[in-house]
Amino acid sequence: MAHLEFEKPLVELEQRIRDLKSVSDEMGDLDAGIADQIRELEARADRIQRELYEELSVWHKVQLSRHPDRPYFLDYLDAVFEDFVELHGDRAYADDAALVAGFARFDGRTVAVIGHQKGRSTKEKVKRNFGMAHPEGYRKACRVMELAERFGRPVLTFIDTPGAYPGLGAEERGQSEAIGHSLLVMSRLGVPIIATVIGEGGSGGALALGVANRVLMLQYSTYSVITPEGCASILWRDGARGPDAAEQLKLLAGHAKNNGIVDELVSEPTGGAHRDPADAAERLAEALRRHLAELDAMTPEQRIEQRYAKFRAMGPFVDAAG
């Protein structure tokens, strides 16, 4: 288990509890002193956990959204969906492993599932390009969304990316056009679309999977116009001031809800999804099920109209001309 600096007291306490338990197991569990000690430590762990997560700073929450043990798209896919058939490639250039797409069953019915995928091991991280998709990734997503439309299957997307990849090949092959095109395709689908930000909702690369009838965010996920580090590097020419930029960007799930860009926050187990992935997946499934049922009741025209009106209303301004 990897852990963040602020999680350390809790993780250490839990380790001590585990150690004591194994000692008590070896001794045949009859030592009342050890049992008392374990109970006391468990109570303390509980208290620390609650206190710790009640007063997390913005930056702590940003770190949680990027936690190395946080469940990724494929973890939720395993936990919530069945019979997943992955579809590869954009039929034009390549297959992009940073963005996974295909069809699967959710409560027995077929849905298209599309999401960014990060890697956990070094090898896997490189293969997945840290969840930063190239144009061919977004073009694959569009291809699968259009397939879903043809066969009348809802589209569920899962957003978890620092951003679309900024590199030579990405520019040569039209990263801008690929993202713009994805926004266009999503805005016109008649089937239900639900997007969930499960980790990092980084900029245009995130929004490219985010034009949905319902936008959900997990409690410790973020949605931002730019990474805090990128913002700091532009504003202060110092990427190390990410924590300062994070304060300004209002990128937490709660901010997104207040600003009207997401419909629902899906709460996570205490301490974050990584502390109980099965529970996190169950909470996500419940929210998806509920929203999907609402969208099922609408006609394709109503869904297109609702999606348009929803994004049409985003962004405050005043009219000085009256």
Next chain:
Amino acid sequence: MAWFTKTKVSEPSQKKTLGEGVFRRCDTCGATLKAEEFEANLEVCPGCGHHYRLSAEAWIELLLDPGSWVEHDAGLQATDPLGFVDSKPYRQRLEASRKKTGHQDALLAGDGTLNGRPIQLGVFLFRFMGGSMGSVVGEKITRLFERGLEKNQPVVLLSASGGARMQEGALSLMQMAKTVAALGRLRDAGLPFISVLLHPTTGGVAASYALLGDVNIAEPRALIGFAGPRVIEQTIRQKLPEGFQRAEFLLEHGMVDRIAHRHEMRATIARLLSHFLD
């Protein structure tokens, strides 16, 4: 309506004054010429053809029939939804840009005619916070597409923007979805959208409607891309090749339809609209 001719401004950094300020030196070829020669040549260096920035007002004058421009939504003003403060508060930045440009935000939008044909025209003001797209710019572009749809007119939009406006956070990001959705409706109605890519067009503006023109026309040497060159260099840790992300590079890689010299821009747009609509 030529109210804007007096406010024609070129970028100070590109303007080198000698003595009384009647001469300008081209930073690209080094030629020193009378300032009027640059202006008469639409801010294109008469020596080497380098395109300097033309003000939004001058673009409107260049593209539209005289007196046909009617501006819309000029009163839309940004709020400060995040209370954003970096080295300066966002509200102060807005105020400074309003003072500098005489406009409320980074886009002018309106009706006009081009060779007698009614069109909807939008032009970015790069001098207003780097032409960044926040809620006001997003709203004005959305209304531009919607007016095109309502009035059954083509839309011509000249972009020059660093991308989404950081100071409005994710609300700026959402303008990408909002503008593209409106463009989709224009498309469905069979109305053309001519996207003109000026220097520079990057970030959230490039990655939304700007490269989705029915025709994408770029100015020579305009920088057009998703990520800024500095970000890419930091990511890949090497110098970028000469000409990377310039209009010619995009033409070569199939991302823009044409590059048009500023003198040819009006005629190019007019010919395309005629091909689509006459």
